Amino acid sequence: MKPIIRAENLSKQYRIGAARDASDTLREALAETLRSPFKGLRARRNADLKIWALRNINFEVMPGEVVGIIGHNGAGKSTLFKILARVTEPTGGRAELYGKVSSLLEVGTGFHPELTGRENVFLNGSILGMSRGEILRKFDEIVAFAEIEKFLDTPVKRYSSGMYMRLAFAVAAHLEPEILLVDEVLAVGDAAFQKKCLGKLGDAAREGRTVLFISHNMTAIQSMCKRVLWLSNGEIVEEAEPGSVVSDYLRAGAIVSTERIWNEIGTAPGNKKVRLHRACVRPVGGSPTDDMTIQTPLVLEFDYWNLEPGAHLSLSVHVYSEQGIVAFETFPVREPVWHGKPFPVGLFRSACYIPGGLLNDGVHRIALFLVKDQAQVLFTLNDAITFNVLDSVERRGNWHGKCTGVVRPDLEWETERLDEEAAPTLS
Amino acid sequence: MGTITGNSASTLEPSAVDAAASTKRATPQHPSHDLPDEPLVIIQPSKTWAAFSFRELWEYRGLLYFLVWRDLKVRYKQTALGMAWVVLQPLLTTVVFTLFLGRVVGVRVEGTPYPLFVFAGMLPWTFFMGAVSSSSNSLVGNAHLITKVYFPRALIPIAAVAARLPDFAISFIILVGLGFYYRAAWGWNILMLPVCIVLVMLLALAIGMATSALNVKYRDVGVMIPLLLQLWMFASPVVYPVSMVPQGWRRLYALNPLVGIIEGFRVSVLGGDFDWAALAVSALITLALFVYAAFSFRRMETHFADIV
Numbered sequence A: 001m002k003p004i005i006r007a008e009n010l011s012k013q014y015r016i017g018a019a020r021d022a023s024d025t026l027r028e029a030l031a032e033t034l035r036s037p038f039k040g041l042r043a044r045r046n047a048d049l050k051i052w053a054l055r056n057i058n059f060e061v062m063p064g065e066v067v068g069i070i071g072h073n074g075a076g077k078s079t080l081f082k083i084l085a086r087v088t089e090p091t092g093g094r095a096e097l098y099g100k101v102s103s104l105l106e107v108g109t110g111f112h113p114e115l116t117g118r119e120n121v122f123l124n125g126s127i128l129g130m131s132r133g134e135i136l137r138k139f140d141e142i143v144a145f146a147e148i149e150k151f152l153d154t155p156v157k158r159y160s161s162g163m164y165m166r167l168a169f170a171v172a173a174h175l176e177p178e179i180l181l182v183d184e185v186l187a188v189g190d191a192a193f194q195k196k197c198l199g200k201l202g203d204a205a206r207e208g209r210t211v212l213f214i215s216h217n218m219t220a221i222q223s224m225c226k227r228v229l230w231l232s233n234g235e236i237v238e239e240a241e242p243g244s245v246v247s248d249y250l251r252a253g254a255i256v257s258t259e260r261i262w263n264e265i266g267t268a269p270g271n272k273k274v275r276l277h278r279a280c281v282r283p284v285g286g287s288p289t290d291d292m293t294i295q296t297p298l299v300l301e302f303d304y305w306n307l308e309p310g311a312h313l314s315l316s317v318h319v320y321s322e323q324g325i326v327a328f329e330t331f332p333v334r335e336p337v338w339h340g341k342p343f344p345v346g347l348f349r350s351a352c353y354i355p356g357g358l359l360n361d362g363v364h365r366i367a368l369f370l371v372k373d374q375a376q377v378l379f380t381l382n383d384a385i386t387f388n389v390l391d392s393v394e395r396r397g398n399w400h401g402k403c404t405g406v407v408r409p410d411l412e413w414e415t416e417r418l419d420e421e422a423a424p425t426l427s
Numbered sequence B: 001m002g003t004i005t006g007n008s009a010s011t012l013e014p015s016a017v018d019a020a021a022s023t024k025r026a027t028p029q030h031p032s033h034d035l036p037d038e039p040l041v042i043i044q045p046s047k048t049w050a051a052f053s054f055r056e057l058w059e060y061r062g063l064l065y066f067l068v069w070r071d072l073k074v075r076y077k078q079t080a081l082g083m084a085w086v087v088l089q090p091l092l093t094t095v096v097f098t099l100f101l102g103r104v105v106g107v108r109v110e111g112t113p114y115p116l117f118v119f120a121g122m123l124p125w126t127f128f129m130g131a132v133s134s135s136s137n138s139l140v141g142n143a144h145l146i147t148k149v150y151f152p153r154a155l156i157p158i159a160a161v162a163a164r165l166p167d168f169a170i171s172f173i174i175l176v177g178l179g180f181y182y183r184a185a186w187g188w189n190i191l192m193l194p195v196c197i198v199l200v201m202l203l204a205l206a207i208g209m210a211t212s213a214l215n216v217k218y219r220d221v222g223v224m225i226p227l228l229l230q231l232w233m234f235a236s237p238v239v240y241p242v243s244m245v246p247q248g249w250r251r252l253y254a255l256n257p258l259v260g261i262i263e264g265f266r267v268s269v270l271g272g273d274f275d276w277a278a279l280a281v282s283a284l285i286t287l288a289l290f291v292y293a294a295f296s297f298r299r300m301e302t303h304f305a306d307i308v
Helices: A026-035 A041-045 A077-084 A117-127 A132-146 A161-173 A191-206 A218-224 A242-253 B008-026 B054-059 B061-075 B084-105 B114-136 B155-162 B165-181 B188-217 B220-234 B247-253 B257-270 B276-301
Strands: A005-015 A050-061 A066-070 A092-097 A101-104 A179-183 A210-214 A227-232 A235-240 A259-261 A274-283 A298-306 A313-320 A326-330 A346-354 A362-372 A376-389 B041-043
Touching: A005 A077, A050 A077, A050 A235, A066 A077, A066 A218, A066 A242, A077 A092, A077 A101, A077 A179, A077 A210, A117 A132, A117 A161, A117 B061, A132 A161, A161 A191, A191 A210, A191 A218, A210 A218, A218 A242, A227 A242, A235 A242, A242 A362, A259 A376, A274 A362, A274 A376, A298 A313, A298 A362, A313 A346, B054 B061, B061 B155, B084 B114, B084 B165, B114 B155, B114 B165, B114 B188, B114 B220, B114 B257, B155 B188, B165 B257, B188 B220, B188 B257, B188 B276, B257 B276
Parallel strands: A066 A210, A066 A227, A101 A179, A179 A210
Antiparallel strands: A005 A050, A005 A092, A092 B041, A227 A235, A259 A274, A274 A298, A298 A346, A313 A326, A313 A362, A362 A376
């Protein structure tokens, strides 16, 4: 099959003429020309600071594919979309598109606040590339999708922001391009509407449209895309199935800190009731700098000062998986010595043992809650520890892909043969 | 399409469209991935010297229609008098000039009542001024579109100019009324009217496109335009006849393309003798400006989204 998008060495250079911003008035330009009349505009421009927003991007997208694009802000994601949507021209390279492109670079493009909802549907629709007949045909559907029937003839400047966004998205969602560029529009509206939008995107994919999807929402990327491009500094770092790209991306972005110590009781995180002295994760019998794999039994240690005599202290630990989901929560109810007893003033250490064969691989984050009377949260530290759990070859067998799931428990399996005949009842 | 029923070609067309639409609806799950052999769009750095693609402009005529429609809708929203302003604006200006220049200063015009003379000049001028001032700001004003969606950028200044045409048409009806009131001499001269209208449109478009593109980079242009337009009005025979310009200056004066156009417009509707030489000079300059503006717009438009 032939790709529907083919990009070859696509590059885009921007001038970030920080020093030249002032010259963007006619007076400066004229003055400059008078001062050095034989130096052409082009020559002077070369003195500017230039950055490559995109550099030699090569990729192909097959018809019907849903491809995610991830990367930090400024990585070049939006520039790539702007080039594909023909909003801006590449500085070099070439891209071939074998289908009609619509971009949802920003929903509501061309909405005019003075015009009514009805009028804006027509205006926005035609700006996004729909013909008049097409808009007429889909008009009722659009209005129903946006749930604004009653306000059709009200100027959109009187709409609530939710209604405004719903209408804007409704128009965009009814485009029928072969290639759809979607940039983070899922952040729009309430949860129910978001679900609707995701559904609409899913429909587009099922109908065989090719979708390029920029998002910072890794869950959405992983659930919708079959392939992910990771852009960094204008170049493609990795291109593969979402699981592996997303975890590499998250791993690269996370700062691992397996041990943190605060020696000054006055400035340590906490308040006048408790202060944290140390937080650490290490393999049982090892040190925080040792490698930790999915097989390694781990211990989380928290040292803290109790400053309030007689407080019934307790902890709660949230373990976040790589996708930013709470894998589980744990607290020391079965701790034998101090649980349920009043804590005198002093330094305490609580340790939590995580057995091997429970966590999935990837970067994990620990949020710590110091709790009084098992009810009142005294103090919260959201990123108490961050650590990387490595994959382990022993438990893979011949499977080399990414194992999905927030945890990867080592479970018992059994298989037995029940009968020696293949299908005795069929005859 | 539906009104012409006798024609076999046109009766065939709607059914063909319907069939195509229904097959599309029937099989949404299995779209054909038969891609065209040639890419629909090739994206690459453009050549420096390329002219307009008129075919592409034509393909986007639907959008042009909506852009004009939006400008018209928005312009008089939340005004108490609404469309009445279309009539009042040139009428009031005419009254002011009639009182000031006609009565106080005493400008003399042979053969035509002064109010009619001024109004006939005010008509193309008001159109030109409105078209140039709105189109010169049009690209900057539509930055949110330019940075988000692709379409031929020239549509925006073109729409701004076109959105002034209805005003022009309405004022023209007033002119006809005034003509009857003052018993103006209508004649065959009127045949030259469309030529003058096309010329004033082209000129407004040329100036509008060039200044709107410049305005994207240098906002000074937007500030300068109203001032320049004011000067331009007094350098054109809007409120005074060409005969008041000293003989020695006439040649230089005629280089202003509006001179031939406004005079031509006035002679077309009020009668008199055409100054064919002045009209020809105006037409040549207008065409030259238009070609220049089209090329330079094309060259600058690739950077609009980056610098607007």
